[in-house]
Amino acid sequence: MKRVVCITGAGHGIGAATANAFAEQGDDVVVTDIDGAAAERVAREITERGGSATGHRLDVASDEEWAALSAALRAGGRAPAVIVNNAFRNVVAPAHELDSAGWHSTLDVSLGSIYRSMHTFHDTLTAARGSMVNVSSVHALLAWPGHPAYAAAKGGIVALTRQLSLDYAPEVRVNAVLPGSVNTRVWDGMDDDGVAAAEMQASLRRFAEPAEIASVIVFLAGEGASYVTGVSVPVDGGQTSSLYS
Ligand SMILES: NC(=O)c1ccc[n+]([C@@H]2O[C@H](COP(=O)([O-])OP(=O)(O)OC[C@H]3O[C@@H](n4cnc5c(N)ncnc54)[C@H](O)[C@@H]3O)[C@@H](O)[C@H]2O)c1
Numbered sequence: 001m002k003r004v005v006c007i008t009g010a011g012h013g014i015g016a017a018t019a020n021a022f023a024e025q026g027d028d029v030v031v032t033d034i035d036g037a038a039a040e041r042v043a044r045e046i047t048e049r050g051g052s053a054t055g056h057r058l059d060v061a062s063d064e065e066w067a068a069l070s071a072a073l074r075a076g077g078r079a080p081a082v083i084v085n086n087a088f089r090n091v092v093a094p095a096h097e098l099d100s101a102g103w104h105s106t107l108d109v110s111l112g113s114i115y116r117s118m119h120t121f122h123d124t125l126t127a128a129r130g131s132m133v134n135v136s137s138v139h140a141l142l143a144w145p146g147h148p149a150y151a152a153a154k155g156g157i158v159a160l161t162r163q164l165s166l167d168y169a170p171e172v173r174v175n176a177v178l179p180g181s182v183n184t185r186v187w188d189g190m191d192d193d194g195v196a197a198a199e200m201q202a203s204l205r206r207f208a209e210p211a212e213i214a215s216v217i218v219f220l221a222g223e224g225a226s227y228v229t230g231v232s233v234p235v236d237g238g239q240t241s242s243l244y245s
Pocket of ligand 1: 182
């Protein structure tokens with residue numbers, strides 16, 4: 001059945017792969033990103049392949065932009081049945097070097113966005129007996145140096161996912177994925193040793209491709225996961241299953 005699926009941070013990386021994966025199974029995809037041109041490009045590529053999508057600028061930290069997106073979608077008869085919260089911010093610095101703006105913006109973009117999405121679309125998700133999937137990280141489970149705000153946000157996503165799954169049950173299912181190292185632009189600045197170390201941390205000895213995260217998100221949002229709610233699923237090639245590296 002064709003659903004309206006709204007994805008944040010979908011102009012690049014995992015979000016773009018997720019937009020493509022939903023479109024390939026026939027869903028109508030609302031591709032959003034703070035980079036509006038990137039969102040429009042992803043949507044255009046989907047429609048050129050015969051799929052259904054529109055691109056929108058959405059800064060997930062802005063109450064006003066959530067309200068504007070909501071108004072535009074409702075006016076167009078496109079009430080979201082599925083939300084994928086994927087956008088993030090990560091200011092890397094130990095706490096004593098992280099300024100207040102870096103702390104607050106990381107939490108607001110990466111965690112506050114999930115509150116905003118449910119605040120905005122709880123009624124459409126409920127009416128559709130829909131689903132939310134939140135993109136957390138292995139940083140919710142393990143610490144790496146210099147990521148206090150990101151770790152707090154990603155750990156918070158696990159707790160918030162559990163909370164929302166109770167508050168909006170039984171109509172809405174809410175789950176999370178915890179990706180390990182994924183081959184996106186966030187790794188562009190990493191040297192070869194850093195990439196090799198990350199590969200070795202995964203039992204599968206490689207990075208994931210964005211499509212390998214997207215396929216789990218699509219599963220969690222779909223009928224095959226109809227009795228799954230409140231869980232956070234590592235999609236990490238075994239990175240958090242072993243200390244061996
Ligand atoms: N790549 C990895 O190794 C990895 C590992 C674990 C978790 N993750 C998570 O996966 C998700 C996607 O990351 P990615 O690797 O695809 O990164 P990416 O940089 O390729 O994509 C992130 C997207 O979010 C958008 N964005 C940033 N700030 C925004 C805002 N305020 N409002 C709306 N959009 C905004 C960016 O423009 C970008 O398109 C994130 O939640 C990230 O924490 C990634």
